[in-house]
Structures are given as C-alpha cells and as structure tokens.
Amino acid sequence: SQQGEEDPQALSIQEGENATMNCSYKTSINNLQWYRQNSGRGLVHLILIRSNEREKHSGRLRVTLDTSKKSSSLLITASRAADTASYFCAVMDSSYKLIFGSGTRLLVRP
Amino acid sequence: IAGITQAPTSQILAAGRRMTLRCTQDMRHNAMYWYRQDLGLGLRLIHYSNTAGTTGKGEVPDGYSVSRANTDDFPLTLASAVPSQTSVYFCASKPGGETGELFFGEGSRLTVL
Numbered sequence: 001s002q003q004g005e006e007d008p009q010a011l012s013i014q015e016g017e018n019a020t021m022n023c024s025y026k027t028s029i030n031n032l033q034w035y036r037q038n039s040g041r042g043l044v045h046l047i048l049i050r051s052n053e054r055e056k057h058s059g060r061l062r063v064t065l066d067t068s069k070k071s072s073s074l075l076i077t078a079s080r081a082a083d084t085a086s087y088f089c090a091v092m093d094s095s096y097k098l099i100f101g102s103g104t105r106l107l108v109r110p
Numbered sequence: 111i112a113g114i115t116q117a118p119t120s121q122i123l124a125a126g127r128r129m130t131l132r133c134t135q136d137m138r139h140n141a142m143y144w145y146r147q148d149l150g151l152g153l154r155l156i157h158y159s160n161t162a163g164t165t166g167k168g169e170v171p172d173g174y175s176v177s178r179a180n181t182d183d184f185p186l187t188l189a190s191a192v193p194s195q196t197s198v199y200f201c202a203s204k205p206g207g208e209t210g211e212l213f214f215g216e217g218s219r220l221t222v223l
Contacts (some may be wrong), residue, residue, distance in 0.1 A: 007167065031209055042114075042200060043153070050209075088152060090212075096160070097214055098204075100138035100145070102152035 006089055006100050012107040019076040021104040023089030024069075030092040032065055034074050037086045037103070046074075046087075079108045113137065114215035116201050131186045131218045133201030141204040142184040142211065143168075144176060144195040153200065153204050159184055191222045203210045 007022045023032070031050045036042040049056045049065045049072065056063045062075040076083055084107050090100045117132045135142065140161045145153040145168075155168030159178040173195060175187045184203075188195055200221050202212040 005118045018138075033211060035212075040217075043202075043212075044214070045211035048211055090153075092209060096141075096209065097155060097158060097166075098143070099155060099169070100153040102150060 006087070006104045008104060009102070010105045010107070012109065013079055014109050015079060015081055017079055019079050019083070019106055019108070021074045021087050021089075021106070023072045023074070023101055025091045025101075026070065026088075027073075028094060029067075030094065030096065031096065032063075032072050033090045033092070034061075034063060035088045035090060035100075037088065039085075043088065056095075064083075079106075081108050081110045084108045111201065114201055114203055114213060115214035116199075116218050118218060119216070120219040122223065125192055125222055127191050129168075129188045129191055129220070131188075131199050131201075131220070133184045133186070133215060134182050135184075135201075135203045135213075136182065137203060137205070138181060138215065139203035139205050139213070140181070143202040143204075144174070144184070144186045145200045145202065146170065147200060148197050156186065156199075161166075188220075191220075193222045196220060197221045 003005045033048045034046045047058045049063050055077045060077045065072045086103045086105050088103045114135045143158045144156040147153045154170045158178040159165045162181045198217045200217050203216045
C-alpha cells in the first residue's frame with residue numbers, strides 16, 4: 001500500500017490565489033519530499049523536509065511537516081497558470097526507499 | 111545535457127512477449143529506481159538498486175526483474191508481459207548518500223495487448 005496520500009485529489013483555483021495540498025502517511029519517515037509533474041513528463045523535485053524540521057520555504061513554496069499527525073502540507077502562494085500540474089508527496093522510509101502518494105491535480109485558471 | 115535517458119519512449123507489445131525497458135544515467139548516481147504510474151494510483155516502486163551489483167524489491171515487483179551490472183545502467187525486464195502491466199514506467203536516480211531527491215527520466219509508455 002502507498003505511504004503518502006494527498007488531499008484533495010483535484011484542485012481548481014484562480015490565478016493569484018493560494019493553493020494548499022495535504023499529504024498523510026502511515027509510518028515513521030526519514031524525510032518527506034514534494035514533486036511536480038507536468039502532463040506527460042517526468043517528475044521534478046520541488047522541496048525536501050527532514051523529519052526533525054517543521055517548516056521549510058523555497059520561493060513561493062511553503063511546506064510544513066507534523067510528525068505527530070503524520071501529515072504534511074504544500075502551499076503555493078500567488079499561483080500562476082504555469083503552476084498547473086500534478087503534485088506528489090513522497091516519504092522516504094527507514095530503508096531509504098521513496099514511496100509516492102497518488103497526487104493532487106492542480107488547475108490554475110488564468 | 112546530463113540526466114536520465116529511457117528507451118523506448120513508447121511501445122505496444124503483445125501479451126506473452128518479453129520486453130526490456132532501458133535506463134541510463136550519466137550523473138554517476140549510486141541509487142536507481144523503477145516506478146510505474148497508473149491513473150489514480152500515483153507512482154509505485156517496482157525495484158530499486160542502492161549501488162551497482164545490488165538490487166531490491168519495491169511495492170510491486172512481481173512480473174519484473176532488474177539488473178545493475180554497472181553504475182550507469184538499470185534495465186527493467188518483463189519476462190512475459192500481461193495486460194495489467196500496461197502503464198507508464200519511470201526510471202529515477204539519486205546521488206550518493208541515503209537521503210535526498212530523485213532525478214527522473216521522461217518515462218516509457220508501455221501498452222500490452
């Protein structure tokens with residue numbers, strides 16, 4: 001079974017709005033990562049947060065991690081049409097394998 | 111441009127045939143991975159290799175085999191393809207060290223009829 005499960009499965013927002021995606025996982029982790037996938041392309045790494053970190057920023061991205069609730073969130077601020085993509089969380093487990101969730105499809109309307 | 115190359119990009123295959131998906135990286139990364147992506151199921155790990163000469167099973171290894179004879183290449187073989195193996199297959203690699211980000215290829219779309 002998959003470790004990371006994203007919520008919502010799909011999200012449609014207006015350009016300029018913020019987009020928030022959530023991820024829940026089941027077991028202890030080494031770190032949690034977020035990836036982006038444009039349609040028909042490979043995945044691209046966005047940000048990594050370690051198990052001893054609570055929040056991390058990268059440009060318009062903000063990631064939080066709550067290990068007590070086994071959950072993470074990805075916030076994209078001031079969204080742009082070019083942010084339209086699928087976003088995946090992935091957890092690195094104790095054996096250092098990266099296990100992905102099913103993803104959130106984000107549509108940013110111009 | 112350095113990165114991961116997958117071949118073929120797309121293939122239609124009759125059930126029962128043998129198929130090898132190729133993956134080559136020129137970044138000298140130690141670890142390599144094969145995932146399959148199916149609609150609504152995200153990416154599932156098939157097999158992985160932490161270093162040349164070693165391999166391990168992921169979440170969905172049945173029906174697949176891999177080898178890691180050297181650092182650069184990590185082929186995935188379907189010994190006798192079945193329709194349920196219709197999917198998009200992604201190869202990925204990770205630099206040395208146990209934690210860190212994965213670098214992905216562009217995928218191989220396989221259809222088994």
